[in-house]
Amino acid sequence: xxxxxxxxxxxxxxxxxxxxxxxxxxxxxxxxxxxxxxxxxxxxxxxxxxxxxxxxxxxxxxxxxxxxxxxxxxxxxxxxxxxxxxxxxxxxxxxxxxxxxxxxxxxxxxxx
Amino acid sequence: xxxxxxxxxxxxxxxxxxxxxxxxxxxxxxxxxxxxxxxxxxxxxxxxxxxxxxxxxxxxxxxxxxxxxxxxxxxxxxxxxxxxxxxxxxxxxxxxxxxxxxxxxxxxxxxxxxxxxxxxxxxxxxxxxxxxxxxxxxxxxxxxxxxxxxxxxxxxxxxxxxxxxxxxxxxxxxxxxxxxxxxxxxxxxxxxxxxxxxxxxxxxxxxxxxxxxxxxxxxxxxxxxxxxxxxxxxxxxxxxxxxxxxxxxxxxxxxxxxxxxxxxxxxxxxxxxxxxxxxx
Numbered sequence: 081x082x083x084x085x086x087x088x089x090x091x092x093x094x095x096x097x098x099x100x101x102x103x104x105x106x107x108x109x110x111x112x113x114x115x116x117x118x119x120x121x122x123x124x125x126x127x128x129x130x131x132x133x134x135x136x137x138x139x140x141x142x143x144x145x146x147x148x149x150x151x152x153x154x155x156x157x158x159x160x161x162x163x164x165x166x167x168x169x170x171x172x173x174x175x176x177x178x179x180x181x182x183x184x185x186x187x188x189x190x191x192x
Numbered sequence: 193x194x195x196x197x198x199x200x201x202x203x204x205x206x207x208x209x210x211x212x213x214x215x216x217x218x219x220x221x222x223x224x225x226x227x228x229x230x231x232x233x234x235x236x237x238x239x240x241x242x243x244x245x246x247x248x249x250x251x252x253x254x255x256x257x258x259x260x261x262x263x264x265x266x267x268x269x270x271x272x273x274x275x276x277x278x279x280x281x282x283x284x285x286x287x288x289x290x291x292x293x294x295x296x297x298x299x300x301x302x303x304x305x306x307x308x309x310x311x312x313x314x315x316x317x318x319x320x321x322x323x324x325x326x327x328x329x330x331x332x333x334x335x336x337x338x339x340x341x342x343x344x345x346x347x348x349x350x351x352x353x354x355x356x357x358x359x360x361x362x363x364x365x366x367x368x369x370x371x372x373x374x375x376x377x378x379x380x381x382x383x384x385x386x387x388x389x390x391x392x393x394x395x396x397x398x399x400x401x402x403x404x405x406x407x408x409x410x411x412x413x414x415x416x417x418x419x420x421x422x423x424x425x426x427x428x429x430x431x432x433x434x435x436x437x438x439x440x441x442x443x444x445x446x447x448x449x450x451x452x453x454x455x456x457x458x459x460x461x462x463x464x465x466x467x468x469x470x471x472x
Contacts, residue, residue: 105222106229124230124251125258128222132265150228151221 209259280334284453329354
């Protein structure tokens with residue numbers, strides 16, 4: 081899928097993935113890929129600024145742990161993030177259903 | 193942990209773009225964990241370590257772009273971010289309250305309405321206007337920082353205009369074109385920038401970006417005309433006009449500050465609302 085098409089939807093996608101539980105950055109990207117059936121193929125490095133911005137906005141918190149000798153940062157959805165997810169999801173659903181309504185093919189001949 | 197030289201070099205390139213940040217070490221550790229996890233996964237899938245590193249780094253993106261995107265988000269706990277974001281709505285509401293008080297105070301400075309205006313009342317009014325300007329300036333800076341993600345050149349211009357506005361208010365409060373003009377310039381620059389985003393569209397941009405500038409220009413020009421054209425307006429009429437017009441300017445600005453404060457409280461500006469977009 082064209083990466084440009086995902087612009088502006090990354091917040092919603094990341095919040096949605098984290099709604100199922102805490103994940104580190106690599107796992108967030110893996111989940112996006114798996115849940116989109118490999119359609120969302122992101123430049124992985126661009127997801128971290130999104131995670132950091134959502135954390136600054138108070139929608140996520142993060143905690144560090146040690147795994148296989150490496151420091152690992154995991155992100156958790158906050159109550160504010162959950163509310164933000166609900167709001168963005170509702171907006172998206174209205175947008176998507178409106179787009180579908182416009183794009184649907186009408187049977188030919190088009191009778192009023 | 194295996195030493196992967198390509199990853200090490202990549203992380204050094206990222207370091208150059210984020211050096212000086214308080215959280216530079218955390219960023220490095222986080223990206224390092226990601227890249228090592230990716231390489232481990234690719235090696236488990238049958239790639240040799242060099243090819244796995246190349247693939248992982250290709251998937252991660254150009255280091256210059258990644259570093260630029262990382263640097264655009266202020267560090268967690270950054271005093272500037274905390275100052276201009278968490279407290280921003282309070283600046284706006286406090287500014288609005290002071291502009292309302294200033295509006296209420298203007299009629300009391302008109303000799304025709306309240307003879308015997310004291311120096312104390314005059315100084316009190318000047319101090320109130322200066323603080324109203326200062327808080328409005330902090331609000332405008334907060335909007336700019338939120339939109340730009342940093343204290344960029346436009347934010348610096350707005351800061352300079354508001355510092356001059358506050359100084360003019362204190363030094364020459366009677367010269368409306370100076371301090372009102374400087375506030376008008378700073379406000380217009382900010383609202384013009386915020387207009388296409390959720391932070392400024394609708395009521396803030398209508399009030400502060402259109403109604404208030406027009407009203408202010410009309411009042412400043414009218415004040416200049418009635419004070420210079422002798423014989424047309426009696427002093428009493430001049431005072432009466434100023435007792436109505438200047439409070440109207442203050443009240444509209446206060447209303448605009450309230451709408452901006454509400455937006456600062458509720459709207460989170462996404463990267464896509466800013467200039468450079470994330471290349472997903």
